[in-house]
Amino acid sequence: MSTEAMLGFVMAGAFVLYALFGGADFGGGVWDLFASGPRKAEQRTLIARAMGPVWEVNHVWLIVGMVLMFAGFPRAFAALSVALHVPLTLLMLGIVFRGAAFTFRAYDSRGYAAERQWGLVFSIASVVAPLLLGMCVGAVASGDIRVEGRVVVSGFFASWLSPFAWAVGVLALTLFAFLAAVYLTHEAHSEGLREDFRRRALGAGVAVFLSAFVVLLLARGGAPRVWEGLLRSPFALVLHGATAVAAVTAFALLWTRRFQWARLAAAFQAGLIVLGWAASQYPYLVVPDITLSGAASSTSTQRVLLVAVVIGALTVVPSIALLFRVFRPRPEGNSTPGPHA
């Protein structure tokens, strides 16, 4: 395996983990916005409690992916920074308001009204950010971003505002909402809350299926390279088959209330969707003008980056394992003290 393929694989891995953890985090914000029913307040408390210790960690995956891209594939990073300047700037605003509002909500001592105001900022930003993230992914896959030499010639708007890009945005949003709801069924302490999120998970699961179907339909015209990639290589076909199996399994496990296993299946499903996207556009980083090897930095850089990845993994993986062990869901009645304690 060439170093750039290895680095590309690691980068795809970082984006998979961002989709899983950051995605569930965004989804938590979505369900904060749509909290309803007799247990509205409990739903929000559960979301805040589940996210509190881990939200900052969940978002570092994005930084990891970004750093790997500009260090490992600088030409692609530069082209995307120009072509997607507008949505990425908006995404940044979303990330700023989301993180700031989540923290301010926890530490603003003025009472419930202030908490709700921050909560609203947090949850709206949580809906907008994944939509934009998906639209950027849609633009990258669509082939609408055109680069000549080092110059982006396709303008600053068309690529990410196409129907296909919008559809990918909606897919990202529904997928993240689905992930979060499934995660929360397992985090919930009471039967009622679990049922709330089970219903949400089932609904979001249907929405994921529908938006994936629309993306597929639009891909034929909107992202021909990906459409071909979806059907061409046997590897991609196996990947998509596995995604379908994971999706059906997750749904069945949710239906039969086996939440811990449902969570695992849903994570597989989401991870495979991201990998499926990466596989269908391989060997392109930005379809159709920038390939993995065309954008790759020098071998010396790629090698030290892989060493840095190993160092990083040795540091981060045990620490994350500890973090999740400390904050794993506990039996009913033993609630987690928040930062106020």
Add this chain to the structure above:
Amino acid sequence: MSMTDLLYARAQMGLSLAFHIVFAAAGVALPVLMVLSDWKARRTRDADYVKLSQKLAKGTAILFAVGAVSGTVLSFELGLLWPDFMGQYGEVIGLPFSLEGVAFFTEAIFLGIYLYGRERVSPGLHLFSGIMVAVSGAASAFFVTLVNVFMNDPSGFVATPDGPTQVQPLVAMFSPGWQYQTVHVLLSCYQASAFAMAGIHAFVLLRHPGAAFHRKALSVALPLACVTALLQPLVGDLSAKHVAKAQPVKLAAMESHFETERGAPLRLGGVTVPKALSILAFGDPDAEVRGLNEFPRDTWPPVAKVHGAFQVMVGTGSAMALLSLVTLLYRWRKKAWPSGRKMMWAWLVSGPLGLVALEAGWLVTEWGRQPWIVRGFMRTADAVTPVPHLAAPFWTFTAVYLFLGVVVVALLKRQVAGTMPDRDEGPVTGRGVKEDDAHVH
């Protein structure tokens, strides 16, 4: 690309960094102060130290979160505003950025455990998490400063018209002068935060001289403030000596020194000290200091700005060193930290100086590097994005940062207000104000 778009891009980058630096510095230093008070609390079983470590943990959480999101914005902005810089030199400086990512990751993980895990993990693991936060915060500042060192004095590649080749990432990571600048930056983070904390508690002590909590808080902040303020001029001097060798044009701008001369004098405000610049820059009273006139006009940094910022940094740094010296003498003679009104006033007034010096010093480095983004190889004007209308994101982010700044100050103010001695407060819940509001309505 119009000239004004370049200015807006620079202004947006400058604004984002100026904003982020405050939180980054706090993210490096507050965990140390937090762990120190936590450790004191464990040893003395003193309720005030427990409260102090909890307050500092809350402050760290607020400041770290804003630092994390503004840092994420910066990593995007590198590409969004300077795509050609990242497109060409991203691979050369990718290594320190990656390691910074690892450090930031570790920091976020252990901060999560520290803040939310007090009741869930053993006291030893809790303290260990706090130490990990402090260590990885320092590592993160260390690695990101290495990138700046590279931009000032690049090494580890061979330049071609198509960009750098024969890249040696490790050589680039440790570009010349890395020792001085990293230590200078780390010290400034501790110094700025310790001075700010001392200033806040001095302010309370002026109004409530007997407040035990605030006297203890001051006793945690003062040692760090004094030690860093006294070390900083020494490190700063080493750093300036390196600049004199490596970036003579920057040194000339810092000193507003136009003509090359031997035995160059130092001009401070209206005072001229003979031969002092030669001594300071090269350790030799007769050394030749090259003047700006020796360099092509289009490679000069903005002289007045660099000179002004340098004066501010040196001035505030000297004031802080002097105050620290007096404080330490007092401590040595009286065997106690000072508590008189005059000294409290001095510490109150000096509270913001660390941050002022930090920002001024950063401006010296960044303005002093202009017109280059990678000194000698790529001009800032050639790196800027072709995207038009950069005024829009600039004003948007200006408004956002202003808003965030105001909110953070208000939240921190409430954290301090909760410790005022005239408040009748039960256990620290951060909810004291809520009950007061209930009275009003």
